[in-house]
Amino acid sequence: MNFLDEIKERASALKRTIVLPETEDSRVLEAAARIVEDGIAEIILIGDSEKILSDGNDLGVDLESCKMIDPTEATDERTDLIELFVDLRKHKGITMEDAEKMIEKPLYYGTLMVKAGLADGMVAGAASPTGDVLKPALQIIKTAEGINSVSGAFVMIVPDKSFGQDGKMIMADCAVNPEVDADTLGEIAVASADTASKIAGLDPKVAMLSFSTMGSAKHKLVERVQQATAKAKEIAPDLSIDGEMQADAALVPSVAERKAPDSKVAGQANVLVFPDLEAGNIGYKLVQRLAKAEAVGPIIQGLDKPVNDLSRGCSVDDIVNLTAITALQV
Numbered sequence: 001m002n003f004l005d006e007i008k009e010r011a012s013a014l015k016r017t018i019v020l021p022e023t024e025d026s027r028v029l030e031a032a033a034r035i036v037e038d039g040i041a042e043i044i045l046i047g048d049s050e051k052i053l054s055d056g057n058d059l060g061v062d063l064e065s066c067k068m069i070d071p072t073e074a075t076d077e078r079t080d081l082i083e084l085f086v087d088l089r090k091h092k093g094i095t096m097e098d099a100e101k102m103i104e105k106p107l108y109y110g111t112l113m114v115k116a117g118l119a120d121g122m123v124a125g126a127a128s129p130t131g132d133v134l135k136p137a138l139q140i141i142k143t144a145e146g147i148n149s150v151s152g153a154f155v156m157i158v159p160d161k162s163f164g165q166d167g168k169m170i171m172a173d174c175a176v177n178p179e180v181d182a183d184t185l186g187e188i189a190v191a192s193a194d195t196a197s198k199i200a201g202l203d204p205k206v207a208m209l210s211f212s213t214m215g216s217a218k219h220k221l222v223e224r225v226q227q228a229t230a231k232a233k234e235i236a237p238d239l240s241i242d243g244e245m246q247a248d249a250a251l252v253p254s255v256a257e258r259k260a261p262d263s264k265v266a267g268q269a270n271v272l273v274f275p276d277l278e279a280g281n282i283g284y285k286l287v288q289r290l291a292k293a294e295a296v297g298p299i300i301q302g303l304d305k306p307v308n309d310l311s312r313g314c315s316v317d318d319i320v321n322l323t324a325i326t327a328l329q330v
Ligand code: ACO
Pocket: 092, 130, 131, 132, 134, 135, 138, 139, 143, 148, 149, 150, 151, 174, 175, 176, 177, 178, 281, 298
């Protein structure tokens, strides 16, 4: 069974409830119908139920089994969520009036449902930029205990099975933090190892990537990766992690033998932690295009409850797959 079929099968066993707020998008409606039909998760759609059902009809998909909530309709649930919102953000000066307006935005209503425990997770981004999906999640759901920074990982599946674990590996942060300090980078490494084992089924071996291997170059950016490695070891002393190292030393045993002979990670890494978002975002896209790798994600890691962000160019399959992954993160 391939990785994505396995993910969907594992999700089906959990019967989680996932919110899909972007019901104006036909791909979302098609995905919702398929997710429910295949038993991958229960779905909540945010929007006017008559319009959703009629749009579904036009698309030839059956959405009767999805729960539908209109965020503009006055209900007890909406009142409770507005109160929750004001309570969570009053230190930022939000008023009842602001909250009443903002909750009409499906991304806010959906995020508040997850926070309140009315849904297990949310998948959005088919019709919204990354920031619009992540900001409500960062403001309302916030980070999990002990984590200060949310980040974004990809499961990369490269055709050459000699890399990673049978060609499967995690790359992070490819999606969220434009600039990180050493402590944050260390946290991202630990969160990525968690994603590697929980979602990708890997036994994590984490390489902290740099343009230097084990002190071969001297630069403040190299020192930052060294400090991040130390931080990650402090947070997770049993984690198999090493750095700093170059990508070839991380992945290729013969290079590792020469550049980092004492490392238990070099040459066998299956979690690649990039030094910043520029490297991570460019790196995963190069591997995706040049090596014809499958890139599954970004999987947003470090939130207290799962919210995941789709690319606006996503397919119906991408929405179905990310919904399954979200169910596994709960
Ligand atoms: N982790 C945890 N909390 C965070 C993080 C983070 N990484 N970033 C911001 N926050 C919190 C802030 O502390 C703040 O909380 P508060 O309101 O309770 O004080 C809240 O989020 C909002 O903060 P802002 O400063 O308003 O948000 P910011 O402008 O930093 O935006 C965002 C956050 C949207 C994640 C921004 O960093 C961003 O745009 N990142 C790049 C996303 C991107 O374009 N990625 C590439 C495309 S994705 C792809 O190609 C796969």
